[in-house]
Amino acid sequence: MTGPRSQPPVPQWSRRILIAAAIGIVFLTLFPFRFSLQTELPANASPFLLGVREKNAGTLDNFLNILLFVPFGFGLAEVIRKWGRSRTAPLALSLVAGAAASYSVEFLQLYIPGRDSGWLDVFTNTAGSVAGAALFELCGSVLLRPLSRIEELLESFLTLQRACWLIVLYLGGWFAISLPLQIQTRLEHWGPDSFLVVGNDASGRPGNAWKGQVLRLQLWDRALPDAQVSALTAGKTPGGVSAEPRAAYTFSGPPPFRDQRQFLPDLSRRTATPAQADSTGLVPDATSWVVSEAPVAAFAAAVQRTNQFAMRIVCAPAGGIGASGRIVSISRPSGIADLSLRQENGNLVFWFRSPLSVKRTSLTWHVADVLATNQVHDILYSYDGSDLSLYVDGKRIPQMYRLGPGAALAALPRRVKPAELYAYSSVYYALVFFPAGVLLGLAARRLTRRDRGAWLVLGTNWLLPPWILECLLVWVSGRPVHLEIVALSLALAAGGALWINADGARKSGSVN
Structure with a gap:
């Protein structure tokens, strides 16, 4: 006969905690999730030994590594105890499983650019897994009982009608928040007094000047399809919709350089030294550059109307390591920029104005590492x-x-970074649709196979909201429909419904 301590503490959460921890x-x-096999390891180092690299981690990093695996060990311990094992089994198995999981992660991180691997992370992660198992043994029942009580109250409260109203209110709140957040990404406050400058910015500061050769500059007030962009930059003729630019400059012969589309002003030289130009293009020499003879207000107005743009420049930098300067900018004489492309060593650095970026x-x-000298x-x-x-x-x-x-939401409490933008998007949609899926999953517990009308209502509450949000964001931003975002939203809602029922659920009787 199994003693009381070998029983699950309260209605089970083991699978849900373990799934959440693993994700x-x-x-x-x-x-x-971008892997590259072109990983540089120390000489004669085996990847199975994690490259034998030394990783310097501070106290905070070590603490976070431990904390990351605590839920994993906690959920694993509950699963093991549910099988009726002894009190020592969860600790031992969480040690082995935590070490195996952490080693697998560190091995894969060898092939993700920008990630660091090391044995210290394996040790701290494993310690976190064991700590999670110990936490379950010490006070698992105390921690899980409130969660189970909340689940029971929600399940008893959520009739189908109430669940639908809660979902409408919850998602309606998020949709109302999403619109002003999306507006933060629009192309707004571009100055009508900004100039187009090649080789510097409108302030004319010598320290911002760029050395190199410019052959061509083209501007669009719309985005270009990937196929056209690939063909254009590969020197091929693009097919499909016309790729004619709104403004186009070819830098050959002496200045001024005229816009072939006659949309923007001519570009004239600003220099403190004798002009230098040849038949192959403009050659900014860090003391000379070209500036539009009047502000490019027409282009600023056009991109703010469409909320889209494209810019193509064909150039050859004259410097590599240590080189820097503005290749192209749309800026004001004070130096305030609406758009800026500059070189830093062999790197490209790009910025454009929006309420969020300022x-x-x-x-x-x-x-x-995309620019090569004189190429x-x-x-x-x-x-x-x-x-x-x-x-x-x-x-x-x-x-x-x-x-x-x-x-835009992440920018409220923290300083956002371009490398994390995709993560912000994924987390945002998870916050919107995963809890909605949990509500759907709780409401579904009351249904039987015969409740076809009720299943249709739940299915509608699952299918429609992602499309509604997508249409709202497309309306505000002017961007195309992103089917992958709709698919992600549907998957997150379905995942929430499956996750809340991962440990099984009793059926309730009423569908109303």
């Missing part, structure tokens, strides 16, 4: 109202740059 570990340790954020997009590069940035993409010489840079309600 949290995978997301926090393997994001952004706050306490760091939304300057750094792309490393011609075809560079094109395209912004569709949410996603900014970059192509260099026909190849898309794989980094994700997405502005949306998630980034």
Whole structure:
């Protein structure tokens, strides 16, 4: 006969805690899920030994590594105790499972650029797993009882009608919040007094000047499809919808350089030294550059109307390590920029104005090691109202740059970073749709297979909200519909419904 201590403490949470812990570990340790086999390891180092790298971690990092695996050990201990094992079994198995899980994570991190692997993380993660198991043995029942009581109260309260009303109120609140958050990513407050400058910004400060050769500059007041961008930057003729730019400059012969589309003013040289130009293009020499003869107010108004833009520049930097300067900018004489592309060593650095980017954020997009000295590069940035993409010489840079309600929400309590933008988006949709799925899952406990009308109502509450939110965000931002976001939202809602029922649930009698 099994003693009382071998029984689950209260209605079971083991699978739910374990699932949540595993998802949290995978997301926090393997994001952004971009793997590269081109990993540089120390000489003769085996990846199975984690590269034998020394990893310097502070006290806070070690504490967070321990904390990350505590829920994993806690949930695993509850599963093991549910099987009727002894009190020592959860501690032993959480030690083995925690070490195996942490080692697997650290091994995979070897192949994720920007991630660090090391044995110290394995030790701290394993300690966290054991600590979680010990926590369950010491006070698991005390911690789980309030959760189970809340679940019971919700289940008894949530008739189908009440669940639908709660979902409407919950999602309605999020939808109302999402609109002003998305507005923060719009192209607003571009100055009508800004000038187009190639080789510097409108302030004319010598320290901002760039050295290199510019062959071509094109501007659009709309985003370009990926296929067209790839073809353009690879020197091919793009197909499909016309890729004619709104403004186009070819830098050959002496200045001024005229816009071939006659949309923007001519570009004239500003220099403290004799002009230098040849038949192959403009050559900014750190003391000379070209500036539009009048403000480019027409372009500023156009991009603010469409909330989209694209910019292509064909250039060859004259400097590598230690080189810096503004390649292109749309800026005011005070130096305030609406758009800026600059070089830092071999890196491209891009920024554009929106209500979000001028706050306490760091939304300057750094792309490393794409410029080679004296080599011609075809560079094109395209912004569709949410996603900014970059192509260099026909190849898309794989980094994700997405502005949306998630980034705007994250900017309220913290300083957002471009490398984390995709994570902000994923977390935002999880906050919106996962709890809604939990409510759907609780309401579904009352239903039987014969309740077809009730299942239809729940299905509608699952299918419609992601589409409604997507349409609202498209309306505000002008971006295209992102089917992958709709699919993610549906998956998160379904995941919430499945997760809340992962440990099984008793059936209630009433459907009303």
